[in-house]
Amino acid sequence: MEVRKTWSRLRRELDLMTGTQTLLSVFILILFLIAPLFLMVEEAFVYKGEASLKWFFDIVGDAEFVSFESRGGRLFEVHRNIMYIWGLDHGILLNTLLVAVVVTVFCCFIGVSVALIMARYKFRGKEALRILLLVPLLATPFVNAYVIGKLFKPTGGLVNFLFFDVLHLLPWRIDIDGLFGIALAQTLSYYPIVYLNVFATLMNIDPSLEEQAENLGSKGFRLFRSVTLPLSLPGLAAGAIIVFIFSMEDLGAPIGFLGARANPLSRKLVSYQIYSSFAEALAGGISPRTYALAVIMLIISVIGFVAVKQYVSLKSYAMLSRGGRWSPRVRKPPLKYGCVIYLFLISLVFAASMPQIGTVLLATTNWATSGTLPTEFTTKYLNSLATNPDVTRAIINSLMYSGAAIMIMVLVGASIAYVVARRDIPGRSLLDVFATIPVAVPGIALAVGYFLFFSRNFRGTLLDPLTDPVLLLIFAYSVRRLPFTSRAIFAGLQQIDVSLEEASLNIGAKRSTTFLRIVLPMIVSNIVGGGILSFVYSMSEVSTSSTLGALREDRMPITFFISQIVYGVAAVGAVSIGAALCVLLMSIQILAMVISNLILKQRVAFLGV
Amino acid sequence: MVEVALKEVTKRFGEVLAADNITLKVNNGEFFTFLGPSGCGKTTTLRIIAGLEFPDSGKLFFDDDDVTNLPTYKRNTGMVFQNYALWPHMSVFDNVAYGLKIRKISKEEAKERVQKVLNLVNLAGLENRYPTQLSGGQQQRVALARALVIEPKVLLFDEPLSNLDAKLRLRMREEIKDLQKRLKITTIYVTHDQEEAMVISDRIAIQNKGKILQVGTPTEIYNRPQSLFVATFIGGGSLLEGIADKVGEKIQVKINNSAIQGTPSSDEQRIKEGDKVAVVLRPENFVLEKPRSTSNQLRGIVEWTAFVGSRTDVRINMNERRLLIHAPPDIMIPVGKEVTFYISQEDTIILPMEEVS
Ligand SMILES: Nc1ncnc2c1ncn2[C@@H]1O[C@H](COP(=O)(O)OP(=O)(O)OP(=O)(O)O)[C@@H](O)[C@H]1O
Ligand SMILES: [Mg+2]
Numbered sequence: 001m002e003v004r005k006t007w008s009r010l011r012r013e014l015d016l017m018t019g020t021q022t023l024l025s026v027f028i029l030i031l032f033l034i035a036p037l038f039l040m041v042e043e044a045f046v047y048k049g050e051a052s053l054k055w056f057f058d059i060v061g062d063a064e065f066v067s068f069e070s071r072g073g074r075l076f077e078v079h080r081n082i083m084y085i086w087g088l089d090h091g092i093l094l095n096t097l098l099v100a101v102v103v104t105v106f107c108c109f110i111g112v113s114v115a116l117i118m119a120r121y122k123f124r125g126k127e128a129l130r131i132l133l134l135v136p137l138l139a140t141p142f143v144n145a146y147v148i149g150k151l152f153k154p155t156g157g158l159v160n161f162l163f164f165d166v167l168h169l170l171p172w173r174i175d176i177d178g179l180f181g182i183a184l185a186q187t188l189s190y191y192p193i194v195y196l197n198v199f200a201t202l203m204n205i206d207p208s209l210e211e212q213a214e215n216l217g218s219k220g221f222r223l224f225r226s227v228t229l230p231l232s233l234p235g236l237a238a239g240a241i242i243v244f245i246f247s248m249e250d251l252g253a254p255i256g257f258l259g260a261r262a263n264p265l266s267r268k269l270v271s272y273q274i275y276s277s278f279a280e281a282l283a284g285g286i287s288p289r290t291y292a293l294a295v296i297m298l299i300i301s302v303i304g305f306v307a308v309k310q311y312v313s314l315k316s317y318a319m320l321s322r323g324g325r326w327s328p329r330v331r332k333p334p335l336k337y338g339c340v341i342y343l344f345l346i347s348l349v350f351a352a353s354m355p356q357i358g359t360v361l362l363a364t365t366n367w368a369t370s371g372t373l374p375t376e377f378t379t380k381y382l383n384s385l386a387t388n389p390d391v392t393r394a395i396i397n398s399l400m401y402s403g404a405a406i407m408i409m410v411l412v413g414a415s416i417a418y419v420v421a422r423r424d425i426p427g428r429s430l431l432d433v434f435a436t437i438p439v440a441v442p443g444i445a446l447a448v449g450y451f452l453f454f455s456r457n458f459r460g461t462l463l464d465p466l467t468d469p470v471l472l473l474i475f476a477y478s479v480r481r482l483p484f485t486s487r488a489i490f491a492g493l494q495q496i497d498v499s500l501e502e503a504s505l506n507i508g509a510k511r512s513t514t515f516l517r518i519v520l521p522m523i524v525s526n527i528v529g530g531g532i533l534s535f536v537y538s539m540s541e542v543s544t545s546s547t548l549g550a551l552r553e554d555r556m557p558i559t560f561f562i563s564q565i566v567y568g569v570a571a572v573g574a575v576s577i578g579a580a581l582c583v584l585l586m587s588i589q590i591l592a593m594v595i596s597n598l599i600l601k602q603r604v605a606f607l608g609v
Numbered sequence: 610m611v612e613v614a615l616k617e618v619t620k621r622f623g624e625v626l627a628a629d630n631i632t633l634k635v636n637n638g639e640f641f642t643f644l645g646p647s648g649c650g651k652t653t654t655l656r657i658i659a660g661l662e663f664p665d666s667g668k669l670f671f672d673d674d675d676v677t678n679l680p681t682y683k684r685n686t687g688m689v690f691q692n693y694a695l696w697p698h699m700s701v702f703d704n705v706a707y708g709l710k711i712r713k714i715s716k717e718e719a720k721e722r723v724q725k726v727l728n729l730v731n732l733a734g735l736e737n738r739y740p741t742q743l744s745g746g747q748q749q750r751v752a753l754a755r756a757l758v759i760e761p762k763v764l765l766f767d768e769p770l771s772n773l774d775a776k777l778r779l780r781m782r783e784e785i786k787d788l789q790k791r792l793k794i795t796t797i798y799v800t801h802d803q804e805e806a807m808v809i810s811d812r813i814a815i816q817n818k819g820k821i822l823q824v825g826t827p828t829e830i831y832n833r834p835q836s837l838f839v840a841t842f843i844g845g846g847s848l849l850e851g852i853a854d855k856v857g858e859k860i861q862v863k864i865n866n867s868a869i870q871g872t873p874s875s876d877e878q879r880i881k882e883g884d885k886v887a888v889v890l891r892p893e894n895f896v897l898e899k900p901r902s903t904s905n906q907l908r909g910i911v912e913w914t915a916f917v918g919s920r921t922d923v924r925i926n927m928n929e930r931r932l933l934i935h936a937p938p939d940i941m942i943p944v945g946k947e948v949t950f951y952i953s954q955e956d957t958i959i960l961p962m963e964e965v966s
Contacts (some may be wrong), residue, residue, distance in 0.1 A: 005665065012663060012680065039788045253699045499694035502661050503752075505681045507708035507759055517707075 009140025016077045017512040021415035028412050029434045032475040036449030044291040055292035056568060067091035073178060082154045083172045087179030089268050096270040099183050100247040106187040107243045111194025117341055119202035129345050131372040135353040136189045138589055139540035140582040141559050142566040145185040145256025146575060147358030152176040161372045178265030182253040188352045190246055194239035201235030207526040218304035234312040241308040245301040249260050249442035251275055252542050253559035256502050259566035274444045278547045281451060294445040305440030325557045362579035381580040391577060396560035401536035401557055406531050414483030435486045438479050441545025446476060471557050474542040532592045541583050610795050611671040611762045612637045618667035620653055629652035638793040644806040645816035651799040652767055657764050658797060660684045671762060688765040689755030693748045695740035701751050702736035721799050725877035726758040726760050746777045761835040764796040782809050802841050814838045837960045840889045847932045849888040853880050863890055865928060869905045871957030885962040894933040894956040902953045908946050
């Protein structure tokens with residue numbers, strides 16, 4: 001009886017359209033997310049045909065990967081009037097975790113401070129600062145770290161020139177490089193993630209909660225610690241876990257620093273190790289130890305992500321007690337604080353936009369070769385975007401891959417969002433989970449999984465990365481950015497009353513007609529918004545682009561091409577062309593933001609859990 | 610136009626029984642209303658008829674066709690939603706014409722039919738407006754037109770007037786009634802407003818906690834409620850508790866030391882001697898002079914009076930039991946005076962006692 005009822009319900013719910021949507025989504029998620037990762041995990045636990053932890057023991061037991069004693073590097077050491085801040089080498093795995101922890105802590109500290117200031121104070125120029133604070137979100141993969149590396153060169157670096165040679169503010173020249181340099185570059189580009197998440201929660205806290213506490217005599221730091229901070233923890237946790245994951249899987253900073261300074265310490269990170277193993281892949285395949293490395297990363301990020309998601313959904317009480325007056329608490333800071341706020345925000349904005357400013361300078365002047373400061377403007381690098389056939393090809397490649405990825409993302413994202421929001425089929429919450437989890441899957445882990453799964457099972461076909469990585473790149477972009485599209489569409493669907501669809505069904509339209517004529521027109525702005533966002537992210541995607549994209553030269557996407565240039569191995573030479581490509585990426589991104597803001601009247605969705 | 614029949618229809622949401630073994634028949638061309646308190650399952654029952662919800666068990670027939678498992682888009686019912694559910698991205702014309710487009714009806718014919726139905730609901734001239742540019746009443750008419758234009762077998766309304774202001778509500782309910790009489794479409798209507806239900810319906814089904822308690826014409830339901838729930842849900846009145854004394858053609862109820870005779874309301878003889886019973890006395894059935902029909906005579910002290918225009922409400926204390934009486938408007942009764950009043954035995958409703966929540 002129960003079985004028959006479930007079956008007849010399923011038959012009703014799974015009409016042709018829902019069935020197609022579900023099957024399509026499940027198929028793509030299985031083939032391009034679950035199966036490759038699953039195979040990779042499985043391989044990592046197999047040695048000589050038997051289940052074994054050998055590869056993990058290998059890693060943990062090898063001082064190259066885990067070493068509690070320092071194996072080199074310099075941290076706050078002064079030699080010949082130069083203070084070296086490189087970080088200490090504790091082995092590749094520990095380095096990665098340490099860098100990620102340091103970056104996360106820095107980002108939380110800066111992000112929370114900025115969010116508090118922006119949410120609770122009003123002052124002149126706040127609107128301008130609000131925009132400037134987001135500059136680090138503009139994608140300048142590889143080149144950002146290159147710029148920082150260049151600025152902190154002990155001799156010839158602009159920072160040392162300015163603060164040591166000219167202003168005499170520093171007792172020694174400082175040399176920031178290696179792991180610490182990477183952490184710095186990552187902090188500067190990721191703090192807005194924490195800031196935006198915390199800001200959003202702060203804006204959602206019922207002001208009366210804080211007022212009540214103040215009324216009871218709590219103020220200043222005490223108020224912050226006892227009420228404000230606990231209430232904004234969900235936003236903080238969400239931002240923090242994303243920063244942590246991004247830092248772990250980041251390839252841009254290590255390669256950028258290597259390009260600028262060639263310090264071997266910058267290689268001692270898991271992401272770089274996996275990246276370089278793709279170079280061997282062409283020759284003979286990837287070692288299971290690399291799988292194990294990728295699996296460790298995958299497990300850490302997925303567990304962290306799921307835990308935070310759980311925590312955030314438990315703690316969403318901050319929004320519950322709405323009622324009464326609803327205007328956020330903003331006030332003018334007293335003069336003394338005002339100065340501190342300006343000083344802090346302006347130096348932060350300046351420091352954090354260094355990479356973007358530097359990128360523009362590299363692209364438009366001769367700064368790459370002129371030494372400390374640029375000496376003349378030139379448009380030749382920007383021109384080369386159109387004239388240099390290699391460069392143009394990379395651009396066209398990326399445009400095509402991202403364009404194709406958008407279609408898949410919109411199709412799958414809309415399908416998943418619709419099924420999850422509207423249909424009552426078993427396992428739909430699972431579908432929801434798998435549509436969100438790609439946020440937590442490190443791109444390089446996915447790349448390793450793809451390589452393993454498709455080169456083994458689809459040898460010689462178009463899905464074999466060694467034959468042609470294009471399809472895999474497209475699907476990698478689609479799957480990695482799927483959460484943004486499907487979330488955006490889901491949000492749109494939640495705005496639509498179900499009765500609008502029921503009215504159409506009732507009048508005689510089939511579900512598919514209803515979807516096309518009623519639902520789609522109403523969520524089109526969400527689709528376009530989500531699509532634009534995903535397009536931008538796909539264009540500037542680094543991890544799979546620089547690994548899978550490396551497998552065939554004529555297929556390389558922009559970001560891989562930039563990495564080659566920055567690394568100094570591309571034939572075009574000057575890093576300036578890489579910078580010019582970054583300028584192109586930034587322009588696309590700004591254009592997309594303007595479109596979403598002005599035309600679609602929606603705030604650009606940002607990275608959150 | 611069809612006859613709609615529900616056979617043992619049951620629908621459960623977790624622990625909640627939204628439709629509890631409902632069996633009833635809505636006649637061809639009838640205006641049939643589900644009336645009941647909030648959450649009793651009216652909407653669910655209506656949605657089952659529309660095919661937007663499917664029963665856990667039981668069957669649904671349109672004439673002789675079993676439509677229990679037919680998806681809503683194949684049922685040809687026209688539903689008017691509580692919030693109208695007009696598509697914001699379509700003009701009035703497109704909203705109404707949608708069902709015709711789906712049915713692949715030629716452009717010219719569609720245009721003609723839309724015009725006709727818009728005239729019918731007094732909306733001619735507003736074809737190009739968008740839903741947001743319409744008043745509540747106009748939106749309501751568009752929703753009605755959209756349901757009517759496809760010439761549905763059954764017209765379904767889910768509290769269609771609840772979003773309108775009081776005046777408009779009165780006007781629209783007359784319009785809906787008129788239209789239904791003219792078009793003779795089988796119509797099923799859901800409301801929790803008893804007056805609306807009485808005015809508009811041919812027959813009413815009273816629903817509580819998923820169960821249909823009684824089906825009948827407004828007069829039947831009002832005058833012959835078959836359960837205490839129905840008696841108290843429909844119409845006001847005072848309630849006296851007592852013990853059935855003599856049961857026969859009439860029932861005599863002992864209340865303290867006085868006795869009241871009345872007619873058992875339910876068809877089945879459920880009351881036995883010695884049972885606890887409830888006596889329901891409608892305020893408008895009392896008179897102050899002895900009527901010709903056999904009647905009960907009661908005495909009590911006037912506690913307060915209130916002139917409400919068309920009548921005077923009088924509250925009477927009868928041995929610490931309160932009765933409300935509608936007296937003629939021009940009457941003058943001083944508070945504190947003892948009065949005698951009468952209610953015919955025919956109008957004295959006697960029902961078995963039950964828990965009323
Ligand atoms: N989709 C659903 N899931 C779970 N419970 C539901 C669902 N739809 C209705 N119910 C429950 O079933 C019961 C009947 O609901 P229904 O909407 O039919 O009541 P109603 O009589 O129309 O009430 P109202 O007058 O408030 O509209 C309610 O207790 C309701 O909470
Ligand atoms: Mg209802």
